[in-house]
Amino acid sequence: MLYILQKKIQALLPYDSRKHPSKSTTTISHTFAEHNTVITIYVVGPMSLLFLFRVNRTLRDDKLSQYARKMVLIVLLSVQYSTLVVVRYDTIKGFAHYFFTAMTFVSLLLYHGIVSNRGAHWMVDLIKPMVGVASVLLMCGFGAMISFVTDIRNRHTYWTMCCYMEILALLLLGSLDILDIYVLGLSIQS
Amino acid sequence: MTLTIKRHNRPNQNDETRGMDSNLLEKHCLYYAAILGASLWASWITWMPFLHVSGPAM
Numbered sequence: 001m002l003y004i005l006q007k008k009i010q011a012l013l014p015y016d017s018r019k020h021p022s023k024s025t026t027t028i029s030h031t032f033a034e035h036n037t038v039i040t041i042y043v044v045g046p047m048s049l050l051f052l053f054r055v056n057r058t059l060r061d062d063k064l065s066q067y068a069r070k071m072v073l074i075v076l077l078s079v080q081y082s083t084l085v086v087v088r089y090d091t092i093k094g095f096a097h098y099f100f101t102a103m104t105f106v107s108l109l110l111y112h113g114i115v116s117n118r119g120a121h122w123m124v125d126l127i128k129p130m131v132g133v134a135s136v137l138l139m140c141g142f143g144a145m146i147s148f149v150t151d152i153r154n155r156h157t158y159w160t161m162c163c164y165m166e167i168l169a170l171l172l173l174g175s176l177d178i179l180d181i182y183v184l185g186l187s188i189q190s
Numbered sequence: 191m192t193l194t195i196k197r198h199n200r201p202n203q204n205d206e207t208r209g210m211d212s213n214l215l216e217k218h219c220l221y222y223a224a225i226l227g228a229s230l231w232a233s234w235i236t237w238m239p240f241l242h243v244s245g246p247a248m
Contacts, residue, residue, distance in 0.1 A: 028235065042234060049227025056220055170235050174228060181224045188217050 027146075027163055028170065029097065032089035039087055050177060051080055054111060057180060061115050072114055079107045105139060105173070112176045117183045124179050131172050131179070138169035 032039055058064070058072045085092055085100040092100075109132060117124060142165040149158050 039234070042230075046227045046231035046234065049223050050231060053220060053224035053227065167235060171232060174231055174235065177224070178228050181221065181228060184217060184221050184224070188214065188221060 027166055029086070029089050029101070032087050033093075036088065036090045040084075043083070043087055047080060047083060051076060053177070053181070054115075058111075058115050063116050064114070068114065072111055075107050075111055079104055079111070082107070108173060108176075109136070117180070121183055121186060124183055128176060128179055131175055135169050135172035135176075138165045138172065142166045142169060 054076050058069055082100045082104040086104055089097055142162055145158060145162045152158050
């Protein structure tokens with residue numbers, strides 16, 4: 001079963017990574033260390049644009065009290081800083097990296113949990129919690145595999161699965177924002 | 191003495207924004223900015239871990 005899964009996963013890759021160990025898939029954090037300059041420059045764009053969008057959503061949420069809005073804005077600001085700390089994996093490693101990664105992840109989930117949609121939409125209200133839970137489960141799975149599987153970098157199946165889990169967890173976290181953008185699009189149409 | 195301020199369309203407004211409610215214009219700008227941000231973010235997340243696989247792109 002595991003062998004079939006391994007073959008399926010490797011079929012998704014351009015070529016078998018076992019023949020080219022130096023070119024195997026790697027975690028997002030490792031790419032931060034190896035391509036730091038490019039990533040630091042690149043990440044400023046999406047970070048700023050999504051920050052603008054999230055701040056606007058927070059300020060426009062009439063259901064939130066003034067105090068809650070201020071707190072969420074502080075959380076969003078801390079996400080900006082903690083993301084930059086996570087990106088600098090070339091110099092900030094170990095516990096600090098794990099701590100700031102968890103902090104960024106939890107802060108974004110907190111923001112999505114607190115700020116409500118401008119216009120209620122049944123599909124978004126249904127999908128959003130499911131996507132959030134799936135993202136948390138995948139991230140927990142990724143963390144567990146990194147922590148508990150011994151010598152994971154040399155076990156290609158586990159390593160590739162682990163990398164895919166991390167990517168999927170972050171994509172699902174990002175899709176929460178995409179659902180918010182979808183709701184904004186609906187409010188423009190109406 | 192009462193001062194009355196009348197709103198006029200600015201002469202430098204182009205055809206797309208003329209007559210558009212400022213709230214709607216803000217929503218449009220925010221919508222496209224957010225789409226751009228999310229696209230860049232998603233491409234970064236999916237592309238970076240495969241840099242090793244896809245070759246020395248940098």
